[in-house]
Amino acid sequence: MSSSSPAHEVSASHGPGPAPGTGRRRFLRYGAAGATALLATGPLAGCSSRASASDASALSVWDLFQGGDGMLMNDMIRAASEGPEGFQVDRTILDWGPSYYTKLAMSAAGGRASDVAVLHLSRLAGYAPGGLLDPFDLDVLAEFGVTEKDFTSAVWSRTKHQGRVYAIPLDVHPFIVFYDRKAAGEAGLLDPKGELAPMGSPKALLEAGKALADVTGKSGILFGHVTDTAQSWRQFAALYAQTGASFTLPDGGPAEIDTDAAVQVVSFMQQLFDGRTNPNNLDYNAALAGFVGGRGGMAMLGEWELPTLQKSGIPLGAAPFPQVFGRPAVYTDSHSFVLPHQDSPDPARRREAHRYVAEILKQSLTWASAGHIPAYQPVLAEPGYAALKPQSSYADAGEVAVLDPPNWFAGAASNFQNRMCQPLQSALLGNTSAEKAVRQMVREANSLLRQPNPVA
Amino acid sequence: MTTIAPTGAPAPAGEPPVVPAPRRGTGRRGPGMLFVLPFAVPFALFLVWPVVQGLWMSLTDSSLTLRDTSFVGLDNYAEAFGDPDVWSSLGNTVFFTAASSVPLVLIALAMALLVHSGLAGQWVWRLSFFAPYLLPVTVVTLIWTWLYQPEVGLGNELLGSLGLEPVGWLSDEAVTMWSVAALTVWWTVGFNFLLYLAALQSLPSAYDEAAALDGAGAWRRLWSVTLPQLRRTSVLVAMLQILASLKVFDQIYILTKGGPNGSTRPILEYVYDIGFTGYRLGYASAVSYVFFALVIVVSLAQLRLFRQED
Numbered sequence: 001m002s003s004s005s006p007a008h009e010v011s012a013s014h015g016p017g018p019a020p021g022t023g024r025r026r027f028l029r030y031g032a033a034g035a036t037a038l039l040a041t042g043p044l045a046g047c048s049s050r051a052s053a054s055d056a057s058a059l060s061v062w063d064l065f066q067g068g069d070g071m072l073m074n075d076m077i078r079a080a081s082e083g084p085e086g087f088q089v090d091r092t093i094l095d096w097g098p099s100y101y102t103k104l105a106m107s108a109a110g111g112r113a114s115d116v117a118v119l120h121l122s123r124l125a126g127y128a129p130g131g132l133l134d135p136f137d138l139d140v141l142a143e144f145g146v147t148e149k150d151f152t153s154a155v156w157s158r159t160k161h162q163g164r165v166y167a168i169p170l171d172v173h174p175f176i177v178f179y180d181r182k183a184a185g186e187a188g189l190l191d192p193k194g195e196l197a198p199m200g201s202p203k204a205l206l207e208a209g210k211a212l213a214d215v216t217g218k219s220g221i222l223f224g225h226v227t228d229t230a231q232s233w234r235q236f237a238a239l240y241a242q243t244g245a246s247f248t249l250p251d252g253g254p255a256e257i258d259t260d261a262a263v264q265v266v267s268f269m270q271q272l273f274d275g276r277t278n279p280n281n282l283d284y285n286a287a288l289a290g291f292v293g294g295r296g297g298m299a300m301l302g303e304w305e306l307p308t309l310q311k312s313g314i315p316l317g318a319a320p321f322p323q324v325f326g327r328p329a330v331y332t333d334s335h336s337f338v339l340p341h342q343d344s345p346d347p348a349r350r351r352e353a354h355r356y357v358a359e360i361l362k363q364s365l366t367w368a369s370a371g372h373i374p375a376y377q378p379v380l381a382e383p384g385y386a387a388l389k390p391q392s393s394y395a396d397a398g399e400v401a402v403l404d405p406p407n408w409f410a411g412a413a414s415n416f417q418n419r420m421c422q423p424l425q426s427a428l429l430g431n432t433s434a435e436k437a438v439r440q441m442v443r444e445a446n447s448l449l450r451q452p453n454p455v456a
Numbered sequence: 457m458t459t460i461a462p463t464g465a466p467a468p469a470g471e472p473p474v475v476p477a478p479r480r481g482t483g484r485r486g487p488g489m490l491f492v493l494p495f496a497v498p499f500a501l502f503l504v505w506p507v508v509q510g511l512w513m514s515l516t517d518s519s520l521t522l523r524d525t526s527f528v529g530l531d532n533y534a535e536a537f538g539d540p541d542v543w544s545s546l547g548n549t550v551f552f553t554a555a556s557s558v559p560l561v562l563i564a565l566a567m568a569l570l571v572h573s574g575l576a577g578q579w580v581w582r583l584s585f586f587a588p589y590l591l592p593v594t595v596v597t598l599i600w601t602w603l604y605q606p607e608v609g610l611g612n613e614l615l616g617s618l619g620l621e622p623v624g625w626l627s628d629e630a631v632t633m634w635s636v637a638a639l640t641v642w643w644t645v646g647f648n649f650l651l652y653l654a655a656l657q658s659l660p661s662a663y664d665e666a667a668a669l670d671g672a673g674a675w676r677r678l679w680s681v682t683l684p685q686l687r688r689t690s691v692l693v694a695m696l697q698i699l700a701s702l703k704v705f706d707q708i709y710i711l712t713k714g715g716p717n718g719s720t721r722p723i724l725e726y727v728y729d730i731g732f733t734g735y736r737l738g739y740a741s742a743v744s745y746v747f748f749a750l751v752i753v754v755s756l757a758q759l760r761l762f763r764q765e766d
Contacts, residue, residue: 098733105520105735126735130521226606226627227712281606281627290607341522408735415733422717429627429716454519454735 058088059349059356060114062104062340064096068307072370076363080356087356097413101126104340108132113340115353121158121167121334122404122411128161129408130455134339135164140351144358150377154401155334167336168357169375171367174332174397175234176303177322180216181315183297187211195393199322202268212297213277220277222296224287225425231284232269232424233417234331235300238321239265241329241402249407251456253449259438266427266434268324273428280428303394306371318371318390320397332401333412334375373398408455409448419444514741521735532742542743544718545726546750548633552708552722553701555637560697561690563641564648569678571649572656582653589646597710600639601626626712629719636708636720643707644700648693655689656682691762698758702751723747 065073070093081087092114094100101123107113109132119127127133141147148156151169159167177196184190189208191197199205209220225232240247243265245258273280282290291299292312300321309316321330337357339350364374365384373395374380386392410416420441427437514532518525536542571581588596603610604625612622625635659682667677683690705724708714714721714729727747731740 102520102732109520109522130519130523130735132521227715229713229715279607281624283601283605283626285601286605286607295607413733415729418713418729422715425627425715426629426717429624431629431717451734451736452517454517454523455521456523 058090059116059352060090060092061356062092062094062107062114062117064094064100064118066093066096069304069370072366076360076366079363079366080359087352087359089356101413105130105132108340111341111343113342115339115342115349116356117338117340118170118335119167119338120412121155121169121336122406123414124158124161124167124336124338124411125406126408126411126414126455127338128166132341132455133166134341134345135166136168136339136357137350137354138165140354141168141358144355146358146361146376150361151375152377152398152401154399155375158334158403158406159336167338168361169334169336170361170364171372171375172332172334172398172401173303173372174330174394174401175238175300175321176330176394176397177221177298177300177319178291178305178309179298179317179319180291180294180296181317183212183215184317186215187297196317196319196322199324202271202324205322205324206271208298209272210277216295216297218295219279219290220297221272222278222282222287222290222299223273224282224284225421225428226281226283228284228425229418229421230413231421232428233420234302235269236262236265236420236424237402237404238329238331239268239325241331242323242325242327244326247405249405249410249445249449251407251449251453253446255442255445255449257438257442257445259442262438262441263434265325266424266437269424270427270430270434275430280430303371303373303391306391316390318394320394320400328400329402330397330400332397332403334401334403335372336375407449408453409451416445416448419448510741510744513738514745516738517736518738518741519735520732520737525738528738532739533746535739536743536746539743541718541721541726542723542746545721545723546747548718548720549702549704549722549724549747552633552637552640552704552720553698555634556640556701556704557694557697559637559641560645560648560701561694564645564693565652565686565690567645567649568652568656569682571653585649586646588643591643593643593706594710596639596643597707600635600642601711604635627716629716632712632716632720636704636711639707639711640701640704648697651689651693652686655686659685695755695758695762698754699751702754 061077063073074091077087077089077091081089094103104113104117104119105127108127119133124133138147146168152172155169155172159165159169179189179196181190181194184196185194187208188211189197199208205221211220213220223231223235225235237247240262243258243261245261246256247258248256250256272278275281278296279290287296287299288301288305288308290296291301292309292314294314303318306318320328323329337360339353361374361376362379364376364379365382368374368379368385368388368391371391373391374385375398379385380395385395404410404412404414404416407416423432423437423440423444426432427434432440515527515529516525517528517532567581567585571578571585575581602608606612606622606624606627609625611625615622623631626632663681663685664677667681672680703724704722705728708720708722709725709728712720714725723743724747727740727744730736730743734740
């Protein structure tokens with residue numbers, strides 16, 4: 001600052017934007033940030049190329065499985081790769097969430113995507129119609145021992161677009177409840193076999209929450225939803241489907257929602273998490289930590305938390321999401337294999353991709369150990385699956401599976417789920433009424449429906 | 457004070473021009489270009505070209521998918537101006553900029569003055585003021601997510617020990633943006649602190665000593681001697697800070713994902729939402745150009761303001 005030049009430069013007429021004096025500093029900051037970003041991507045790039053990217057025969061596979069799931073997928077790939085008929089697989093693991101779906105869409109739009117990728121079945125309506133996926137050849141798949149008969153109709157019906165199959169489900173992963181067996185026992189919530197007894201009514205679940213809170217001395221049912229972009233929607237969708245009402249998003253709108261049923265559900269959620277027996281202000285990690293730390297008797301979570309919870313050492317039980325309204329329904333999604341669009345696929349390679357999908361499906365028992373319900377039904381019949389506890393106790397969830405309403409903007413990690421969660425969160429926090437929250441949900445759904453469809 | 461007036465605070469103004477005259481016809485442009493090229497090419501490729509392409513895209517219905525793109529004229533802009541989410545997220549961005557920039561400048565100045573005043577253990581202060589700036593955004597956000605936890609977080613624990621009611625740091629719509637601003641101040645104030653400290657250390661001590669001899673107290677010297685000399689640094693810090701705050705994205709995206717109920721969603725997150733999770737690149741480009749226009753207006757306003765004061 002000893003010279004007067006910087007300020008004069010600022011006021012000199014260099015047009016809009018920062019002048020050289022400031023620009024240089026900003027440039028340096030950006031430069032440093034850019035260099036850091038480059039360094040940060042270095043290890044990742046190394047990771048993806050590790051499995052002989054130069055080898056033209058290696059089948060490239062994209063997925064979003066990290067942590068325990070990622071290791072199990074590694075085991076399955078290794079098992080499928082052994083022997084003379086094995087595969088060479090170049091696996092790329094990407095961070096799950098909106099960014100995964102962006103990358104998948106861009107790679108497919110570029111026409112040089114991986115041979116096989118994983119997609120949540122709820123996202124199919126945003127991918128298949130836009131030409132981002134190539135259909136499976138069911139005859140080829142049947143040659144390798146996988147046919148439509150091997151899946152439940154609830155899940156299989158969602159794999160199609162204009163009569164062709166675009167996704168082969170690997171699993172069904174429902175939103176369920178975990179409970180502390182000891183606490184549930186003391187609260188009198190177990191049946192004679194030691195499993196969580198059916199609830200049957202909203203009142204029963206409310207009372208179960210109070211009873212559990214009495215036992216733990218802290219909270220009854222834990223549920224983390226603050227700043228989460230999926231949890232409240234999952235819970236709402238499960239309970240709403242139980243009322244028998246339907247939630248449909250016809251192209252062009254308006255959304256078809258039974259607002260009375262929706263208000264009933266949101267009011268019930270508000271009662272369940274009223275901030276007394278059950279805290280209403282937890283985020284996802286706090287709810288998980290609270291349950292692991294014994295501050296709650298039950299937690300409403302996805303089954304994929306099973307490995308984490310098993311490691312915690314609490315006497316763990318699991319059950320399908322309790323049925324409190326008229327009919328059984330469980331909010332679910334499904335990890336599926338898809339063939340991202342390639343401009344000029346090599347037929348032999350495509351055939352190998354089909355064989356790979358079939359072989360991995362047959363490894364589903366390994367996958368089930370993480371808590372997922374295998375979509376490939378022959379595995380459920382194996383004695384090894386019945387022995388998996390508590391997985392087998394919620395296997396029926398696959399039959400009453402409810403997925404997001406199909407539309408291009410809905411599904412896992414989508415704007416739609418995020419926008420539905422915002423008013424639900426406000427309602428649970430007591431910032432707004434159930435009626436207002438539902439009105440906002442309808443408004444948000446309609447504003448998404450009014451947007452021009454970018455994949456049609 | 458009057459005795460120093462003739463030499464005047466803006467003394468360098470009378471010196472020969474510091475800014476060199478443009479070199480015309482020196483014939484040395486060739487080698488100069490060679491040095492500039494490694495920076496100019498990526499700049500043109502990754503900054504100028506995308507800006508131009510973005511402008512074109514904002515006039516089309518371009519999407520991330522394989523669908524054919526067609527020209528839609530100003531439709532995207534018309535949609536943007538009628539989109540309540542654009543306005544609410546622009547409002548959030550402006551609110552955050554105000555809520556974060558003011559403390560980021562004032563606290564940085566206060567910290568720099570404290571350190572410069574000759575506090576004992578200077579290096580400890582310097583380190584602790586600047587260290588948070590070195591942390592990556594993910595780490596900062598993770599730390600603060602736990603501090604803000606309603607049941608187990610340090611924030612409510614402290615309030616509780618003072619006998620105060622717990623606060624919904626990340627769940628109360630009226631509070632959350634302030635939580636984000638507090639995190640941002642803690643995290644980035646070190647950079648401004650450093651700029652101020654450097655400026656303070658390069659100030660000539662003569663004026664301050666002369667004022668002290670004239671009997672000016674500490675406050676008087678701060679107000680009438682030190683702060684006026686720091687004016688150019690303050691202009692620089694404020695400009696950099698406002699531009700940086702307008703660009704807020706990462707910490708909010710990780711901390712609140714724009715919630716609760718959209719109350720912390722900045723315009724850049726909305727652009728990301730429509731462009732990348734919603735695939736609508738054309739519309740996203742139009743919204744970013746609306747934001748671009750706002751940034752230009754702010755920059756021009758700042759330039760004009762500071763030029764007038766000069």
